[in-house]
Amino acid sequence: MTDDALDPLIHVPARLRIVATLAALPDGDALSFTRLQDMLGLTPGNLITHLRKLEDAGYLSTKKTGNGVASRTSVALSNRGRAALDAYTVALRDLLAGLTASGFS
Amino acid sequence: MNGTHDTSETTTADEGDELDPKAAATLLEQTKRQAQRQFELNPPLLTLVRAAVILVGYGAVWWSVRGQHPYEGPSLAALAVIYTAVIVVLVITAAVFTRATTGVSGQSRRQRGAYGVAFGTAWIAVSVFQGALYHDGASHAIVYGVFPAAGQLLVLGAAAAAMAAAREDWRTLGLAIAVVALGTGSAFAGPAAVWGIIAVGGCVIGIGYAAVQVWLPRA
Numbered sequence: 001m002t003d004d005a006l007d008p009l010i011h012v013p014a015r016l017r018i019v020a021t022l023a024a025l026p027d028g029d030a031l032s033f034t035r036l037q038d039m040l041g042l043t044p045g046n047l048i049t050h051l052r053k054l055e056d057a058g059y060l061s062t063k064k065t066g067n068g069v070a071s072r073t074s075v076a077l078s079n080r081g082r083a084a085l086d087a088y089t090v091a092l093r094d095l096l097a098g099l100t101a102s103g104f105s
Numbered sequence: 106m107n108g109t110h111d112t113s114e115t116t117t118a119d120e121g122d123e124l125d126p127k128a129a130a131t132l133l134e135q136t137k138r139q140a141q142r143q144f145e146l147n148p149p150l151l152t153l154v155r156a157a158v159i160l161v162g163y164g165a166v167w168w169s170v171r172g173q174h175p176y177e178g179p180s181l182a183a184l185a186v187i188y189t190a191v192i193v194v195l196v197i198t199a200a201v202f203t204r205a206t207t208g209v210s211g212q213s214r215r216q217r218g219a220y221g222v223a224f225g226t227a228w229i230a231v232s233v234f235q236g237a238l239y240h241d242g243a244s245h246a247i248v249y250g251v252f253p254a255a256g257q258l259l260v261l262g263a264a265a266a267a268m269a270a271a272r273e274d275w276r277t278l279g280l281a282i283a284v285v286a287l288g289t290g291s292a293f294a295g296p297a298a299v300w301g302i303i304a305v306g307g308c309v310i311g312i313g314y315a316a317v318q319v320w321l322p323r324a
Contacts, residue, residue, distance in 0.1 A: 011124055017136045024140035028212030035208025039143060074210055089133065095126050 005091045007084055009057050014042060015050050019085050022060060022077040030063065030076035051075060059084055141322070146205050149318040151197065156311025158194045162187035163254070163304035167297065170250070176296040178249030220268050227264045231257050250296020254303055258288030276317060283310050 010016055017040055025031060037047050054060045059081030064073050077085070124132075142148070169183035170176065179187075206214065235256070239248045266281035287310060291302040 006126070006129070011129060013124060013132060016124070016129060016132055020133050020136040021140040024137060024144055025209065026211075026213045029209055029214070030211050032208035032210070038208075039140065074208075076211070092126055092130055092133070096130060099126070 005095060007088045007091075009053065009059065010084060010088045012050075014040070014046065015054060018047075018050055018054065019059065019077065019081060022075065023082060023085050025077070030074035033062075033073040033075060036075055054081065057084075138322075144205050144209065146202055147318075148201065149315040151201050152311055152315040152318060154197055155194055156308045156315065158190040159307035159311060160304050162190035163300050163307065165190075166254075167300035167304055170297045170300060173297060176244075176246040176250055178245055179300075216272075223268070224261065224264055227260050228257070231260045246296035251292050251299055254296075254299040255288040255292040258284050258303065258307075262288060276314075276321070280310065280314050283313075 010019055018036070021036065021039055022031060033044075033047070033051075037044060040047065042050075051060065051062065055062060057080075058078060060075055060077050062073055062075050064071055066072050165183045165186035166179040169180040170178065206217075235248060235252055238252060243252075262281050262284035266278055266285065269275075269277035269281055284307075287303060287306045291299045291306065294302050
């Protein structure tokens with residue numbers, strides 16, 4: 001197994017952290033953009049760019065509530081996103097097991 | 106070429122970074138643990154604080170009622186200690202809760218609201234029932250001894266067990282059952298000793314649960 005088996009959308013440091021953070025929430029819960037940014041330490045522009053890529057792939061959904069200054073954006077991992085993270089985790093584990101078995105560490 | 110560019114087309118700083126599989130696995134695990142810690146409503150440290158408060162609060166009451174014959178009830182000073190201890194735990198719990206739930210919305214928030222109403226109802230009912238026991242002429246040993254010490258644990262522990270079972274939260278279910286068992290068993294010891302048994306037993310259960318939280322974290 002090679003690195004190509006790893007989902008390229010998730011296999012980027014910032015997006016991996018985004019998906020892993022959202023996966024820690026219970027099913028049915030969403031996290032505000034502000035809290036997510038605070039937890040990850042990313043700039044707003046950087047975070048928005050990564051969130052758009054994940055949303056375009058259907059891995060997460062965003063919801064905007066309120067108007068103007070009081071508007072809030074919340075982000076939640078979709079079922080597809082959770083499945084993608086699970087698949088990524090399995091593929092990563094298999095890849096590392098293969099590397100260990102072949103003598104590479 | 107002009108000096109401006111469309112930021113939406115800008116490649117993010119880490120897009121081209123090679124992510125070594127081992128580094129990815131480490132990053133995934135670290136991020137997962139950090140997020141779980143940040144969203145945790147009942148961290149192990151809070152559990153230990155609660156265990157200490159049970160020991161101090163119930164212990165203070167036991168100290169004030171030990172050797173009472175006939176049993177009269179805890180002194181005002183002991184009641185002040187236990188109520189202060191409860192307030193301290195409530196304040197710390199509220200701070201932890203606020204930190205963990207800031208920015209989180211959805212089903213769990215609604216569930217917590219519902220659980221809060223159920224729990225609050227049980228607690229109020231127990232307190233009112235204590236008044237009814239006094240009104241109906243029950244002895245001091247019951248009204249100011251066994252019932253407030255063990256009765257609260259029984260009712261609130263049973264409520265917590267039901268909520269945990271509904272969520273399939275087996276760790277919390279185990280804790281709630283232990284609390285119910287402690288309340289039930291300690292009641293046989295009499296109005297004075299019940300406070301001491303719950304002080305020590307509750308503290309031990311709390312420390313044990315904190316250990317479970319640390320060594321058997323949720324998946």
